[in-house]
Amino acid sequence: MIKLSYNKLKKEIDFINNTIHEINSIEIIKNRIENELSLVIDPNVVKAIFNGEKEIFSLRNEEMVSFLDLLYKNTKDQRFNPSNYKITAQEVNIRNAQQKMYNPEFKEKFLEEHAVNGKSYSDETKRVVRSLFSKIGKLERYNEQDIYEFNRHSFEAVLEELGATTIRSLQSSISSIEQYINFAIEKKKIDKAKGNVASKYNKKEDISRFLNKEAEENMIFTKGDIDALAQYAENAQDGVILPLIFDGISHKNRFLELRNIRIQDCDFNEMVINIPQLTDEETGEIFPPRQVPISNTTKRMVQRAMDFDEKYVSTKADAKTSRKYKIAESSYILRGLRNNYQIKWENVSQRILRIADINDYPYLNATNIAYSGQIHFANKLMVEEGLTIDESCSRIIKRFNIGENESAHYYLKARIEKANRFLNK
Numbered sequence: 001m002i003k004l005s006y007n008k009l010k011k012e013i014d015f016i017n018n019t020i021h022e023i024n025s026i027e028i029i030k031n032r033i034e035n036e037l038s039l040v041i042d043p044n045v046v047k048a049i050f051n052g053e054k055e056i057f058s059l060r061n062e063e064m065v066s067f068l069d070l071l072y073k074n075t076k077d078q079r080f081n082p083s084n085y086k087i088t089a090q091e092v093n094i095r096n097a098q099q100k101m102y103n104p105e106f107k108e109k110f111l112e113e114h115a116v117n118g119k120s121y122s123d124e125t126k127r128v129v130r131s132l133f134s135k136i137g138k139l140e141r142y143n144e145q146d147i148y149e150f151n152r153h154s155f156e157a158v159l160e161e162l163g164a165t166t167i168r169s170l171q172s173s174i175s176s177i178e179q180y181i182n183f184a185i186e187k188k189k190i191d192k193a194k195g196n197v198a199s200k201y202n203k204k205e206d207i208s209r210f211l212n213k214e215a216e217e218n219m220i221f222t223k224g225d226i227d228a229l230a231q232y233a234e235n236a237q238d239g240v241i242l243p244l245i246f247d248g249i250s251h252k253n254r255f256l257e258l259r260n261i262r263i264q265d266c267d268f269n270e271m272v273i274n275i276p277q278l279t280d281e282e283t284g285e286i287f288p289p290r291q292v293p294i295s296n297t298t299k300r301m302v303q304r305a306m307d308f309d310e311k312y313v314s315t316k317a318d319a320k321t322s323r324k325y326k327i328a329e330s331s332y333i334l335r336g337l338r339n340n341y342q343i344k345w346e347n348v349s350q351r352i353l354r355i356a357d358i359n360d361y362p363y364l365n366a367t368n369i370a371y372s373g374q375i376h377f378a379n380k381l382m383v384e385e386g387l388t389i390d391e392s393c394s395r396i397i398k399r400f401n402i403g404e405n406e407s408a409h410y411y412l413k414a415r416i417e418k419a420n421r422f423l424n425k
Helices: 006-010 013-024 027-037 043-050 061-075 089-100 104-113 123-143 152-162 167-186 204-210 213-218 223-231 241-247 252-260 296-305 345-359 366-384 389-399 406-423
Strands: 272-275 290-293 311-315 322-326
Touching: 006 013, 013 027, 013 043, 013 061, 027 043, 027 061, 089 104, 089 123, 104 123, 104 167, 123 152, 123 167, 152 167, 152 204, 167 204, 223 241, 223 296, 223 366, 241 252, 241 296, 241 345, 241 366, 252 345, 345 366, 366 389, 366 406, 389 406
Parallel strands: none
Antiparallel strands: 272 290, 311 322
């Protein structure tokens, strides 16, 4: 059954109401359509809609599908085609996030109206901030207050709840919350004199105590860890993602590089993947071609992932039943099921999460896999080629397509030094 987006339908409400009015004006057509609809919808509800006593939005999802489908068959007008109003995966994610939010209407208003340097939030930024709002929703409900009303004690509880593993990620979350509270002040939700509690937490030394120390130690994966998780993954299509990211394929921009690698981009003689010039579908930003070295494990996993005879195994939560699906055949290394010749970015995250859940690795995610690869190859450069840590960082920045600037160099160096302290305990 198609799940419908009522927000999309509302944009066509005038047209739908006019059509109902036209049907009502011709008695023979009205009776025929009412009789057909009464076979799948309560006849009293059908009459109430055509008499103007009920709105169509009172219909349940399955009733609305039947209603639209019947009008579509009778009018042949594409505006009644239920498929036009199907909820996308992005809309499902938005809805799920909103259900966890506190005061979601105002937070969505912020996401729609707020601008940074004159630019509205991109869809990706909205997704990240919605995720942040979802995390803090539990504490907002506990306090029965929106975060813009929190005092310092309550706000510090939020910082601990976030479980951030790096200063940068924590600073990013605080910045988003600070912008949200400023928006609330502008909209007179709180008195300006009360001030913005998030503004008091902008120094590294003040927020480092809120980092999740346990997560810091558990977020580092060795090459052996990644190789084992990849090779023993239930599906090669899942497993291949891990070594590709670990070796240096970027997971940024909704896995743009990862989703666009084709088998012809893989040079197994030179042991490199040639990333072609790519364009971000959302922003239009163009990324120049580049080359990423790969390991033998990655080569083997890519070859396994390109086996068109392999079926995708989906195991149910009870681990007792499973189903096998045909994987689409195309030149892309990462593909969807059936006719989805190129994987969607949301499915990449889901596949990593699947491996994390099966193996009980809660900190396994694209960011931590990439960080682990950066640490591994930096140490390898220092040991095998005798490079200094600064020289290694420069090479790693290029390999992992990290922005070449002083800040990126500083954070990468700090990450390597901190990881080595943990690894050498």
